[in-house]
Amino acid sequence: MKTINFAIDLGTTNSLIANYNxxxxxxxxxxxxxxxxxxxxxxxxxxxxxxxxxxxxxxEKDAENVCMxxxxxxxxxxxxxxxxxxxxxxxxxxxxxxxxxxxNFVTDETVLDTVVITIPASFDTIQSNATKKAGYxxxxxxxxxxxxxxxxxxxxxxxxxxxxxxxxxxxxYDFGGGTFxxxxxxxxDRELKVMDNEGDNFLGGADFDNLIVEKILVPxxxxxxxxxxxxxxxxxxxxxxxxxxFELLKKAEEAKKELSIYEEAEIELDIDVNGNNxxxxxxxxxxxxxxVIASKVEQTIAFIKKVIxxxxxxxxxIERIVLIGGSTYVPLIRKRIKEETGIxxxxxxxxxSAVVEGAAYYAGSxxxxxxxxxxxxREVPVGADDNAIDSSLFYEQNTRDMEELITxxxxxxxxxxxxxxxxxxxxxxxxxxxxxxxxxEFVPLLKGKLNRFKIQLLDNGQNVLKTIGSIAINQGSYNVxxxxxxxxxxxxxxxxxxxxxxxxxxxxxxxxxxLKKKIYKTASKTILQxxxxxxxxxxxxxxxNGLPSSGLSIGFIEIFGKDLEEDLIKGTDxxxxxxxxxxRDLKINVYLQSCDQEFQNVFSKxxxxxxxxxxxxxxxxxxxxxxxxxxxxxxxxNFEYSxxxxxxxxxxxxxxxxATLLVDDDVSDQKYQLDDKKRKLIQEFDAxxxxxxxxxxxxxxxxxxxHMEYLINREENERYLPKxxxxxxxxxxxxxxxxxxxxxxxxxxxxxxxxxxxxSSDENFISYFLGLKFSNEYSNQKxxxxxxxxxxxxxxxxxxxxxRHIVYALYALLPDYEREKQxxxxxxxxxxxx
Amino acid sequence: MLEIINxxxxxxxxxxxENLSLFNRNIDRIYHECDxxxxxxxxxxxxxxxxxxxxVEANIVGEIDENMEIVKVLKPIVYKEEGxxxxxxxxxxxxxx
Numbered sequence: 011m012k013t014i015n016f017a018i019d020l021g022t023t024n025s026l027i028a029n030y031n032x033x034x035x036x037x038x039x040x041x042x043x044x045x046x047x048x049x050x051x052x053x054x055x056x057x058x059x060x061x062x063x064x065x066x067x068x069x070e071k072d073a074e075n076v077c078m079x080x081x082x083x084x085x086x087x088x089x090x091x092x093x094x095x096x097x098x099x100x101x102x103x104x105x106x107x108x109x110x111x112x113x114n115f116v117t118d119e120t121v122l123d124t125v126v127i128t129i130p131a132s133f134d135t136i137q138s139n140a141t142k143k144a145g146y147x148x149x150x151x152x153x154x155x156x157x158x159x160x161x162x163x164x165x166x167x168x169x170x171x172x173x174x175x176x177x178x179x180x181x182x183y184d185f186g187g188g189t190f191x192x193x194x195x196x197x198x199d200r201e202l203k204v205m206d207n208e209g210d211n212f213l214g215g216a217d218f219d220n221l222i223v224e225k226i227l228v229p230x231x232x233x234x235x236x237x238x239x240x241x242x243x244x245x246x247x248x249x250x251x252x253x254x255x256f257e258l259l260k261k262a263e264e265a266k267k268e269l270s271i272y273e274e275a276e277i278e279l280d281i282d283v284n285g286n287n288x289x290x291x292x293x294x295x296x297x298x299x300x301x302v303i304a305s306k307v308e309q310t311i312a313f314i315k316k317v318i319x320x321x322x323x324x325x326x327x328i329e330r331i332v333l334i335g336g337s338t339y340v341p342l343i344r345k346r347i348k349e350e351t352g353i354x355x356x357x358x359x360x361x362x363s364a365v366v367e368g369a370a371y372y373a374g375s376x377x378x379x380x381x382x383x384x385x386x387x388r389e390v391p392v393g394a395d396d397n398a399i400d401s402s403l404f405y406e407q408n409t410r411d412m413e414e415l416i417t418x419x420x421x422x423x424x425x426x427x428x429x430x431x432x433x434x435x436x437x438x439x440x441x442x443x444x445x446x447x448x449x450x451e452f453v454p455l456l457k458g459k460l461n462r463f464k465i466q467l468l469d470n471g472q473n474v475l476k477t478i479g480s481i482a483i484n485q486g487s488y489n490v491x492x493x494x495x496x497x498x499x500x501x502x503x504x505x506x507x508x509x510x511x512x513x514x515x516x517x518x519x520x521x522x523x524x525l526k527k528k529i530y531k532t533a534s535k536t537i538l539q540x541x542x543x544x545x546x547x548x549x550x551x552x553x554x555n556g557l558p559s560s561g562l563s564i565g566f567i568e569i570f571g572k573d574l575e576e577d578l579i580k581g582t583d584x585x586x587x588x589x590x591x592x593x594r595d596l597k598i599n600v601y602l603q604s605c606d607q608e609f610q611n612v613f614s615k616x617x618x619x620x621x622x623x624x625x626x627x628x629x630x631x632x633x634x635x636x637x638x639x640x641x642x643x644x645x646x647x648n649f650e651y652s653x654x655x656x657x658x659x660x661x662x663x664x665x666x667x668x669a670t671l672l673v674d675d676d677v678s679d680q681k682y683q684l685d686d687k688k689r690k691l692i693q694e695f696d697a698x699x700x701x702x703x704x705x706x707x708x709x710x711x712x713x714x715x716x717h718m719e720y721l722i723n724r725e726e727n728e729r730y731l732p733k734x735x736x737x738x739x740x741x742x743x744x745x746x747x748x749x750x751x752x753x754x755x756x757x758x759x760x761x762x763x764x765x766x767x768x769x770s771s772d773e774n775f776i777s778y779f780l781g782l783k784f785s786n787e788y789s790n791q792k793x794x795x796x797x798x799x800x801x802x803x804x805x806x807x808x809x810x811x812x813x814r815h816i817v818y819a820l821y822a823l824l825p826d827y828e829r830e831k832q833x834x835x836x837x838x839x840x841x842x843x844x
Numbered sequence: 845m846l847e848i849i850n851x852x853x854x855x856x857x858x859x860x861x862e863n864l865s866l867f868n869r870n871i872d873r874i875y876h877e878c879d880x881x882x883x884x885x886x887x888x889x890x891x892x893x894x895x896x897x898x899x900v901e902a903n904i905v906g907e908i909d910e911n912m913e914i915v916k917v918l919k920p921i922v923y924k925e926e927g928x929x930x931x932x933x934x935x936x937x938x939x940x941x
Contacts, residue, residue: 257903280858
């Protein structure tokens with residue numbers, strides 16, 4: 011048996027949609043509003059129709075074209091005249107707009123034919139039928155109505171698992187944002203029935219916000235600023251206090267919410283009154299708040315009493331009062347109802363979503379009247395003629411502009427409206443008319459992001475006939491008019507692990523000029539004032555996975571101890587801002603946190619800075635590596651390979667000789683030529699060796715991974731599985747990147763997790779111990795022998811806790827490889843950046 | 845996290861109002877770290893306002909026309925990037941004139 015499953019709370023001020031699925035209720039989020047509620051408001055602006063939050067924008071300014079609270083007029087002859095469109099719109103039609111918009115919230119169902127819609131207990135037959143018709147107008151094939159207090163009771167009964175054996179009377183107290191209702195409900199083991207109801211359509215939580223502004227904030231401001239009539243003035247259309255009323259209302263609303271939880275709320279005022287700035291903190295305590303809203307709360311209690319007395323009942327005959335509606339979060343309401351009636355006050359259900367939740371429970375149990383075959387036939391009603399609607403789109407897929415034009419041509423007689431939405435929720439064109447079978451829309455873009463859009467094509471009943479969801483516009487990445495970078499722009503930084511330096515990508519190849527980025531690094535050494543140590547900022551154009559010396563240095567700043575106003579301390583932040591203009595000027599701005607000092611340099615092609623020292627230094631570091639490789643390959647009789655390396659070696663030495671003949675301030679272009687030659691040779695070396703280095707890293711990665719897998723598959727280590735999965739999640743990308751540093755960082759992550767797992771149990775130290783037993787690198791072999799003996803005893807006795815300590819002690823006797831590594835990393839060869 | 849972003853934004857707004865440049869670097873750094881965590885923070889101050897912008901909650905002062913501008917920002921717009929998708933997680937609260 012198929013059930014309805016979908017439910018809509020078509021509220022006076024806000025509406026919601028929910029789904030029942032196998033005992034669970036899902037309330038859908040507004041894709042544009044970050045919340046579950048949709049304001050029941052429709053605005054008409056020329057050929058544009060706006061629904062929900064953005065329609066409220068026009069409420070104060072263009073009220074005659076904005077329709078809200080139309081639920082109160084359902085079933086009446088009354089219509090709304092819309093001057094901007096010169097048409098009359100009925101409350102039923104307006105409700106159908108809201109219902110269609112709610113349908114848009116549902117993205118996980120293809121067919122949404124049947125629905126339960128809630129109505130107030132006070133609705134008569136005509137009003138009820140009008141609601142039903144609105145549902146059909148919105149495209150539903152079956153509409154079942156349910157009274158709101160019943161829905162609330164259902165939500166309550168279903169979540170609190172009550173066992174009701176005798177007939178009971180409950181009161182549902184519904185205090186929303188703009189309306190108030192109270193209903194008397196009879197509940198027994200079989201059914202729920204509304205006996206009576208009362209209410210006030212102009213009483214709601216918004217009144218509390220206004221009261222905070224009027225009675226607390228305005229008098230305070232008047233006193234501090236010595237002004238009169240402020241309350242009247244801030245609300246006046248021609249007021250001097252532009253925006254102040256809204257700002258105060260917003261703050262009052264936040265304070266109200268806080269006061270529902272805390273005893274005190276603080277409002278910070280930072281406003282301009284008559285040209286003077288007022289900066290004050292106002293603390294509102296709950297008592298003060300309750301004092302100003304007391305009269306409104308008493309009004310609602312009077313309605314409870316009325317509904318009880320007019321049904322010839324006494325308070326003791328009421329089992330409980332169920333609170334719903336957002337305003338019931340206010341503690342005073344709960345307190346006063348209890349004091350005044352003595353009835354049990356139940357606020358255990360979510361007051362905002364209780365109605366839709368209860369209606370969804372109902373929908374989940376209500377069989378649909380639409381027979382299966384019929385439903386199947388209409389399996390694709392929304393956008394059924396997708397293929398029959400021919401549309402072609404024109405837009406720039408890549409742009410540097412912050413706004414882009416989407417043009418669409420549609421050939422269909424039924425499509426008369428369109429709507430463009432940005433998928434991240436930041437833009438909605440509203441529903442607009444299509445003129446001459448085409449439309450164009452300027453859409454705003456998020457900077458540097460892939461902006462996805464969807465276009466809905468609608469018929470004259472605002473039903474979506476086709477959705478085009480494949481529009482993606484890339485902001486900032488490419489433009490035919492812009493100049494893309496031919497190579498990566500990188501910065502040289504220290505690589506402690508391999509005692510050398512490496513490149514870090516700042517701007518990727520293909521990025522469009524101009525470019526600007528701020529990066530944060532840490533000083534990897536201390537540079538004392540007036541010392542000879544230096545900090546090097548070397549900006550390189552080249553392949554980011556290549557060797558630093560294989561790229562072209564396009565900006566080079568050396569900061570010496572003598573340049574510093576204070577010592578540069580290791581570990582402090584270095585802020586580097588890089589900017590490349592369209593004409594390829596490179597601006598570097600370096601800020602040293604520990605010295606509070608800034609260095610600026612602008613490099614252009616004509617004044618490229620090349621240091622002879624730097625050339626020499628780079629050649630030296632590569633030469634050692636080249637010579638080592640030649641020796642190893644000769645040993646392995648790999649002569650062809652070593653011959654190619656030998657040519658590189660000779661070339662590098664020749665450059666070095668030529669360089670020594672030059673002075674650093676040589677004005678000819680010889681040093682540029684040398685630098686160029688050097689780069690070419692190093693690039694050649696890089697190409698010869700890189701694949702090998704990467705292959706080694708990949709091999710090491712595979713080894714680390716297989717060690718890990720052995721451990722992770724053991725039952726006791728199951729809890730580490732999510733961490734492990736996270737690490738290996740993007741291994742394909744990393745391995746295919748051809749970047750050995752990326753692969754290295756993955757290996758490090760695996761090793762860290764491996765250590766974590768090992769250290770989680772004393773028993774794991776056995777394998778560590780066995781490995782250490784055969785080491786001969788101990789600084790004190792005698793001491794090590796003694797520890798090893800103790801370790802053997804501990805293994806025999808299965809005393810793994812002691813074994814752990816013995817392993818630590820043995821480790822301490824081994825050479826400190828990290829320190830050694832740092833020592834090997836000569837001070838003058840590093841950049842000072844890590 | 846959103847509350848932290850809002851507080852930093854408030855500190856930045858107050859510093860600007862008082863012409864205090866003392867904290868600029870620190871604030872920039874915090875935004876940079878937020879960016880690294882996938883939070884894209886936008887201060888729409890001075891931008892032209894259009895009703896189509898669903899990433900702001902606007903309180904409009906004066907008449908509605910084509911030349912409306914955001915004159916005060918009480919809360920910034922925040923987008924979050926997750927799994928290659930960007931989504932709005934906080935609407936900016938603004939005053940428009």
